[in-house]
Structure formats: structure tokens, C-alpha cells
Amino acid sequence: MGNNLYQKIWENHVVGQLASGQFQLFIGLHLIHEVTSPQAFGMLRDKGLRVAYAERTFATVDHIIPTTDQSRPLKDDMAEKMIQVLSDASSDNGIEFFAPNSGRQGIVHVVGPELGLTQPGMTICCGDSHTSTHGAFGCIALGIGTSQVRDVLASQTLAMDPLKVRRIRIEGSLSAGVTAKDVTLHIIRTLGVNGGVGYAYEYAGEVIEAMSMEERMTVCNMSIEGGARCGYICPDDVTIEYLRGRERVPVGKEFEAAAEKWLSYRSDADAAFDDEILIQGDSIQPTVTWGVTPGQAISITELVPDPEAVSGLDRNLISDALAYMQLQANQPIDGVRIDVAFLGSCTNGRLSDFKEVAEYIKGRKVAGHVRALAVPGSEQVDLEARQLGLPEIFEAAGFEWRLPGCSMCLAMNPDKLVGDQVCASSSNRNFIGRQGSSTGRTILMSPAMVAAAAIEGKVSDVRTTFNLGTVK
Amino acid sequence: MSKITKMSGRGIYVQGNDIDTDRIIPARYLKCVTFDELGPALFYDERFHDSGESKGHVLDMPQFQGAEFIISDANFGCGSSREHAPQAIQKFGFKAVIAESFAEIFHGNCTTLGIPCLIMAKDARSALADLVQDNPQEEMFFDIETMQIIMLNQTFDFTMKESVREAFLSASYDPLDELMQNAEAVSLVAARLA
Numbered sequence: 001m002g003n004n005l006y007q008k009i010w011e012n013h014v015v016g017q018l019a020s021g022q023f024q025l026f027i028g029l030h031l032i033h034e035v036t037s038p039q040a041f042g043m044l045r046d047k048g049l050r051v052a053y054a055e056r057t058f059a060t061v062d063h064i065i066p067t068t069d070q071s072r073p074l075k076d077d078m079a080e081k082m083i084q085v086l087s088d089a090s091s092d093n094g095i096e097f098f099a100p101n102s103g104r105q106g107i108v109h110v111v112g113p114e115l116g117l118t119q120p121g122m123t124i125c126c127g128d129s130h131t132s133t134h135g136a137f138g139c140i141a142l143g144i145g146t147s148q149v150r151d152v153l154a155s156q157t158l159a160m161d162p163l164k165v166r167r168i169r170i171e172g173s174l175s176a177g178v179t180a181k182d183v184t185l186h187i188i189r190t191l192g193v194n195g196g197v198g199y200a201y202e203y204a205g206e207v208i209e210a211m212s213m214e215e216r217m218t219v220c221n222m223s224i225e226g227g228a229r230c231g232y233i234c235p236d237d238v239t240i241e242y243l244r245g246r247e248r249v250p251v252g253k254e255f256e257a258a259a260e261k262w263l264s265y266r267s268d269a270d271a272a273f274d275d276e277i278l279i280q281g282d283s284i285q286p287t288v289t290w291g292v293t294p295g296q297a298i299s300i301t302e303l304v305p306d307p308e309a310v311s312g313l314d315r316n317l318i319s320d321a322l323a324y325m326q327l328q329a330n331q332p333i334d335g336v337r338i339d340v341a342f343l344g345s346c347t348n349g350r351l352s353d354f355k356e357v358a359e360y361i362k363g364r365k366v367a368g369h370v371r372a373l374a375v376p377g378s379e380q381v382d383l384e385a386r387q388l389g390l391p392e393i394f395e396a397a398g399f400e401w402r403l404p405g406c407s408m409c410l411a412m413n414p415d416k417l418v419g420d421q422v423c424a425s426s427s428n429r430n431f432i433g434r435q436g437s438s439t440g441r442t443i444l445m446s447p448a449m450v451a452a453a454a455i456e457g458k459v460s461d462v463r464t465t466f467n468l469g470t471v472k
Numbered sequence: 473m474s475k476i477t478k479m480s481g482r483g484i485y486v487q488g489n490d491i492d493t494d495r496i497i498p499a500r501y502l503k504c505v506t507f508d509e510l511g512p513a514l515f516y517d518e519r520f521h522d523s524g525e526s527k528g529h530v531l532d533m534p535q536f537q538g539a540e541f542i543i544s545d546a547n548f549g550c551g552s553s554r555e556h557a558p559q560a561i562q563k564f565g566f567k568a569v570i571a572e573s574f575a576e577i578f579h580g581n582c583t584t585l586g587i588p589c590l591i592m593a594k595d596a597r598s599a600l601a602d603l604v605q606d607n608p609q610e611e612m613f614f615d616i617e618t619m620q621i622i623m624l625n626q627t628f629d630f631t632m633k634e635s636v637r638e639a640f641l642s643a644s645y646d647p648l649d650e651l652m653q654n655a656e657a658v659s660l661v662a663a664r665l666a
Contacts, residue, residue, distance in 0.1 A: 020639040026661040038505045078503045129553040145555035145581035159647035194547035431494040438517040
């Protein structure tokens, strides 16, 4: 019996076993940002420790950075302080800091891959749950808390129990208008928001193999929303071609040697898995959330669920979610009026997302009552988008084209919903209050569906709005 | 760091599946460079209107003041990796959380901070929540060695991951010192992976 990729990377990075029975796992790449890491440097100082492997650690700012005016000092004193503390700690410890206007700043999970820091076979950590994104390259990529950030800064290791591995095979192909985001929302809807607890998810099958790296990142990004500790995809030629020419990967013969090694990081053909799920790609429809967890999702053609159809706590969960979202049982989700359209985040803030939406909105106008934001995931995404003339297309359609950051995904910067506004969002969480207003309402969907919602002013089927063919 | 074996205190039932870390601590309170001030922000938007007026949340009910154990339903602590969530729970005055299941990053963060997460089957967890609701002034006792909670002469079994249990019983739930001891072995792995 062969090994799966999780087992191979684990074996390759285990330092030893700890007294508790946990294992000490070496971390190849540590990404840090301004929200969860400054406190860790304070903890190090308290213990008289220093950063052990600064050359494996990279810092940037993304969560609190404004997307309109990033000139320093920032208008928000605490935001300025957070950036300054991270910047100072980075220079004190010899950590490379991708500052605003360096050309390398951006959402940490956009920056790592685009610079080529994220490479197959690695263990990667960051004090951010969406670190699972990096699994798209065939990595064990783990979101961690601040005390663990401290552990990794001080020792370049983590204390961990091994995970079980569930392979999720998505076979066949996707229909027109169905994207990687719909695939991941469909998986979470099917397996539940805690279905992945105790597991790493290996995504495989024809649908995954046919995806670009950016699409694969979208799928792996949302692993955590399904409760999985991480998610990954075995590297292939698509992975290698994405990495070729990136700033931080080797060149020439060294690249070819690295590529050969990277391609060896795969699950064996006879690898065992703790669980296996099969999903047919053509069964997946454009999918949107109706409630307050990413698992409370339906296809665009379905009706919002009826709490009376279930019993016990499930009934309360549905009725509470409907009350918060101000939706009625059995109403269509198609047609729900929106106030804001948000395109961005570590889930869907990459160049391909903006290129795709630009194709849809070119020559069209955002509905008059909708505030539409396009927030590139990084300075590099912004630059490449500008080279393609994308901001002009977005602005002509009525979108605001912003500076890079996490923005309205979690609204730690000034980009927030107001009151009970409804947001059609390409981000990853529709939790109560997530987008900056305690009564704000989020409907998660793909970038294409955000485009359709922005144009129509209401949740809409991308296939109808943009004439993509027959709606099943 | 000292051993954590037994604890006693009063409970409070915070109802709901999938209570996420944005609810436990809204993102605007993450604007800080230390965790010191997070206690009052616990469940803030669940407890208060935007005007600051109380919503009458269970955390603010007089009979539950001074409670030290949170009881909730399934998948407690899902969502973000923010350690601000368990830090706020601890700084508010809670010492342990009892639920049917926990999201893993949250669970790990709690363990490192010395906050035991006790996993209890749905029926028992539900009965314990009822008992606490009806007897807010009564204490419960739990023992990580026997993996039982006792309240009003009733016994409730819980489980823990073995490594977590061992970490509490052997006072190694904060692993940093142990991780630092192996620096030489770490450097060998680092060199091999360079």
C-alpha cells in the first residue's frame, strides 16, 4: 500500500515525538501579517527569544490596510501602530517585509504563491485560517493561532497530531457558468461546515486536474470553511508552469531539477485514504449561501429552506438564520435585492477573477442602487490588471477599483457594510456581522455571480444574465 | 505552567451550533497589538445593540455572573484562526469550554492557553445545559483523569484527544519549551530541506 501526499510531507518534516504524544513538525515557510503576529513578537520578547529562521519567514500587511488611501501614517492610529509594530519587529529580526508600495504587498495568501514562495512539498504556516489556500501547490498549509506563531518564530516548528485524509474526487466536467467557487460551496454544503474536522482534504479528479492554479487556490482556500484543517491538490504540469519564472523560484537547470522533485510530491496510485467522496462535476450548479454559515448554501435555482421541514436544533438554526438574513422559507434566492457587490479576498481576488468579471461587465452598468467594489488581492494583481486595462472596464461599469487588501471580506479596514445591507460577495465567510456591520448580510458566491448580481441589482443566475446557455 | 487535572465552577449555556470566532469576538476588536483588553469584547455584538444597549444576552444575566465554564452545542469556535477568541474567553473569566465538537484551530489555541475543551455527546451535553439553566448557582466539578463532570450528584462523561489530555496532565500544554529543546534536531531537518 502506497502513501498519500499528506503522509509523505508529514514524514519529511517530522522532527520527533513530544511527551504529550504529539509530533514536532518542521515548518518550511512562515507567513506573517499585522493582525495575529505582533502579539507573538511580544511573547518572544517576554521569554528572551529571537526568531530562529528569519530566512523562512515573510511579512506583509493586508487585514487592516485601507483600500483608498494608504499614505502613512494611516488615519487610523491603531492600524498605523499595528503596521509599525510588524514592520519594526521584522527589521529587528531580519525578516523580509513586503511593505505597501513595495510592489509585493498584498493579501498574504495571494502574495506567497505569486512570488513563488509557496512551493510543492512544503509545510506552510500563517496566523490566518485561509492558509489552506497554499495547499493548491501540494503543501500542508496550516492556519495557526498567535501562540503557535510564537512557536514557529522561535523554533520553526509546531506541535501537532497527524490528520486523517479524505480524498474528494470531482469527476466529469463543470457546466457553463459553474466555477471553482461553486465547487467548494457545493462540497461544504454537502459535507457540512464541520464535516472536515480531523481531516486534511485531498482534492482530485478530472474537474480539479482541469483547473488553473488560481481556481485550485479558490478550492483549497475554503477547506477551512468545511472544517478541514487543510486541503491540498497533488502537483502536476499546471503547478510547474505556474511556478516557472516566478520571482522566488530557481531558474534554468535548477528550475528543471526543482520541478522534477516537485512532481514527485504526489499521492501514490495505491495510496490509502481514511475516507473517500465522489462528486460528479455536472451535478454542481452556481451556488450561493442563504444563511450565516458557508454550509447554508443552495443552488441558484433552489428555494430557501423551510425550518418546518426539519426538527430540533436544526429547525432553530434555520429559522434564526432566515430571521437574520430577512428571508422567508421557500422563497427563491434568485431575485433577492442586493446593496453591495464585493469582488476580492484571498478566495477570489486574483488576476483571473478580475479578468473573468471584466469579460462579463464590459459594456454593461452596475445597477443604480448597488455600491460595487473591486479590490485586487495584491499590488502585483493590481499592476497586471492595469496592464490589461481592467480598472477602466470596471470603472466604466460603475465599480470602484481599489488598492490591494483584505477589505470587506472581514472589514477590519474602513470598507464595511452599513446597517442591514445585503452584500453579494466573492469572499469566504457569511458569518453574522462578518462584513463590518452587526446586522449586515452576506451572500457568498462566485466572481461571475457577483458580476451578475451587481448588474441586475439582485441575486441572479449568471447563466441567464450573461446568456451562457441552458439553465438546468 | 502547572498541571491541569481538576476544575470547579459554575456553568453558563451559550446556545447554538457553529458559533464562529467572528461572533466570539468581532473583527474590529482585533485592532490591537496585545490581548490584554479583549475580555469585555467577548460576544460583543451578540450582547449589545450598536447603541450600546444590552440585548439581555445570557452572559449578562445576573444569575450567570461569575460563571467559569461555557457550555455550547456543536462546532464551537469555527472560522478564523484568531487567538483573540480564546484570549477573550479567558480574560472574561472562563476556564473551560464544553461542547459536542470544536473547530480545530480554536481547539488548539485553547489548549495552548490552558483552556480545556471538553467534548461531550449530544444527549449528555444537552442534559448538562438543562441542569445549568435550572441551577445557575450550583457548581460543577470536572476531572481530566476520570474524564467526568459531576454536578448535583449527576455524572457526565466527556472525551478529549489523548495528546491534549496528556498535555494537561503533564503540564506540557504550552509546547514552546519542549520545542526549543530540540533545536539541534530541527537544524538537521532544516538543512535537509534547504
